[in-house]
Amino acid sequence: MEVNTKPYDLVVIGGGPIGMACAIAAQRKGLNYLLIEKGTLVNSLYNYPLYMTFFSTAERLEIGGVPFTCIAPKPGRQEALEYYRNIQRKFMLNIRLYERVLSVQKQGNGQFNVTSEKDVYAAANVVIATGFYDIPMYINVPGEDLLKVHHYYKEAHEYAFKKVLVIGANNSAVDAALECWHKGAEVTMVIRKGEINDRVKYWIKPDIENRIKEGSIKAYFYSEVAAISEKEVTITTPDGTVTVENDFVLALTGYRPDLDFLKSCGIAISDGINCTPQYNPETMETNVNGLYLAGVVCGGLETHKWFIENSRVHADMIIDDIMSRQELK
Template identity: 45%
Template sequence: MHIYDVIVIGGGPCGLAMGVELAKSGMDYLILEKGNLTESIRNYPRRMRFFSTAENIEIGGIPFAISEVKASRNEALQYYRKVAGYYNLNFKLFIDVDRAEKQPDGTFLTYTNDGQIFQSKNVVLATGYFDVPRLLNVPGENLPNVSHYYDEPFKYSYTNVVLVGGSNSSVEAALELYRHDAHVTIVHKEADFRTKVKYWLVPDVKNRVKEGKIHTRFNSVTEAIEPGRMLIRNTETGETEWLPADFVFLLVGYLPDEHLLTRCGVELDPATKVPTFNTENFETNVPGLYLCGTVMAGIFTEKVFIENGRDHAAAIADHLAGREIRTVKELIDRI
């Protein structure tokens, strides 16, 4: 069996950034991705634009040219593929990893769900967080008209759509759905939209609410979902209400795959799910096993993005190569 210097699990922006740094360092590596490259971005809403400016999500020193102020989903998909091609990154696609196990000789065996095994001296987990939605654990959450991912508006024209959540994903979906003739209601547990909503969306959504074109139920939580309707409860008054709901989007966030981490031997904080790792070189409690990107954030996924996650790759590569570690922006100090 060929022994790689490094197996990188995850082919998103941070996994690709890791591959670039390893390629620059002359290491023998392989990226394993369970979908296609940047699969999580491919699953974003089709007309989504990034909050960050293009230079903040560039990787590998390759400029990211865009047509407008903010990059679109399609532009990002094309950009990261071009970077992968430019560096001739070594990857295998549609390989779903089950676990990586440290062996008595110090190497790792990475097992896939289709029976393949890869051997390496080190492993980097760069699996992000978009694959595991936060669950409400309410009756009806698994109904076919309920989803944790919003795609595009045309399917939902002239239907009753309920969006649960008050952050970017919910606000963007609400505005797009309203403009494509859906009857939209936002249910949010707080008294107003989240403060981190993209600044250019705030006046738009608040004006639509004021006009009665988008409906809101603040200070409200979901109690149950049934075909065609949804039960909510006001947390201040205790009153319940059935909302018409042909479709329901539970856009309340996502989490890293804690089960994959534990199967790899990584220790997690029981409350926050933050894994144990060295904040300078990102090595976990398992020597030779590293974390890159949002996978290290536990429940605090809002603290690690492409912007700072891409910097982890350089620090990991420096540590693996025995070089002095380049400074990483301290944007995870509260994790």
Template identity: 45%
Template sequence: MAIYDLVIVGAGPAGLAAAIAAKRTGLKFRILEKGALVNSIFRFPSQMVFLTTPDLLEIGDLPFVTPHGKPTRDETLRYYRRVVEAFDLEIDYGVTVTEIKTGAADEPFSIDTEHEHEGQVIFLAQTVIVASGCYDHPNQLSIPGEELPHVSHYFTESHEFFQKHVVIVGGKNSAAEAALELYRSGASVTLVHRRAELGSSIKYWVKPDIENRIKEGSIKAYFETNVIEIRPHKMVIEQDGERKTISADGVFLLTGYLADLDFLKRCGIVVRSNNVPEHDAESFETNVPGLYLAGAVVAGANRGEVFIENGRFHGQVVVGHIVKQLGNQVVTA
């Protein structure tokens, strides 16, 4: 069985940046991705516009130019497809990593995977970078009805909710943007938020829009309110100790996402009490020698700390550290 210098888990911006650095330094590497290329961005709302400018999403020194000041989701997907083609990166899609096992001293990592077509497949590598992001793991409310078919933790399209009652739970940017798009697509929108006001991180052009729609009554909002139960076409909420049932043909629980901490623990990575995985702040190496983190997964549950803009630099740092550690053990790619 082939032994790689490096296996990269995840083909998001951080994983791609690591792959580019690995290719430039001559490492023999493999990229494993369970979904689509830059899967988190692919699952963003179809009409999404990034808050940042395109140059802050660039990797591998490949320019990202858009006709407007801020890139759309589709433009960003197109850019990362171009990155893969420009650097001739080979990605294994449909591969879910279930566990990363360490062997005895000087033995490679055993990366256990589930391939969508081939079943269980094992990869061996001297080092591993986990760049799996966090968008696949939404914060659960753990309430009755959360598993119902009309409930989702992801908003993508508004058309199917024309003339329907939709409830959005959350008060940050994703909730605000979804509420506005649904409202403008003819849905009756209700926003439920456990805090007293909307989040301060909402995009500067979105916040006054959502605030004005709430003020004029176009979008109904319940603040300092908790969701008690979700039923078919209904939701039970509680505000000031009083419970109320509201209409809900569709429900979007946009309450944030976090890294798959259980997976990290299975790999032997220590997760601190603040739900941040143990890692060296300079090299991003975890407490497991040779096992690294890159991108949003570095922040664990602290989603506001790592974005594409800063996570895209992790890969080059990690690969530089790997090359130093492997020394003359590097396999020629």
């Protein structure tokens, strides 16, 4: 593919809330920008469980200074999708949907070539705001590749009246366990630590703890799945190995950013356990001049560090830095 002859001041990769916030900030400053998203608008939110409720209140999910009106104390997935669709209607952002970016390469002239499945774009600056929801944290045990094993959860109906094993103790795992139990599933949880994660939504945590305490949901603490077969799951527990009958496994053990993509762009990644990408916290610029990070992707494997509400500010930080450099030219 030939490079698109029209160079952009900025290409933003990732059409989630933070990528959209970056595009809005660029538009307001008169920058010639392009926003590229591999799926639908706010693709990660679209793929969240159907009835998920956000931890954040509506005003903390706002971008572009546009109010997010919500009757309930906490908005749900459907309300969030409606809000961000309305954001697009208001700003008419220059966005290309269903176009995956394959590579970002800096050229000798200081500009970037951003190669997607459909085109190659020249850009003076690039923002990567790709989130972390694309790659599951695999447990790497025999049988994980069976069709009965799911790393993403949409809704409980398909698991009704079946034996379901949920791996994990974070928000997604707890929500799935409770919803499946309410729909008539026989639910077992396998939890690596000795308790439900402290970061679980405060209005959900007592519910799951009470269901476990009363025996409605069976939980194996300090335990790990050792193997999965078509009709059983083998679990390593403090009291020895246990085998339980099973129809479905929900391995909701978390997700991670595409670190290989970041490395291919030239971004330095720490050797530590968190695999944190290198960036300037005052400007969000990486070790590659003109290449920025925004949103959850900044945390590496610490995916609980950044949320919409505390990374919205990245947009203005990045655009302010780009504008200050243009003024110096």
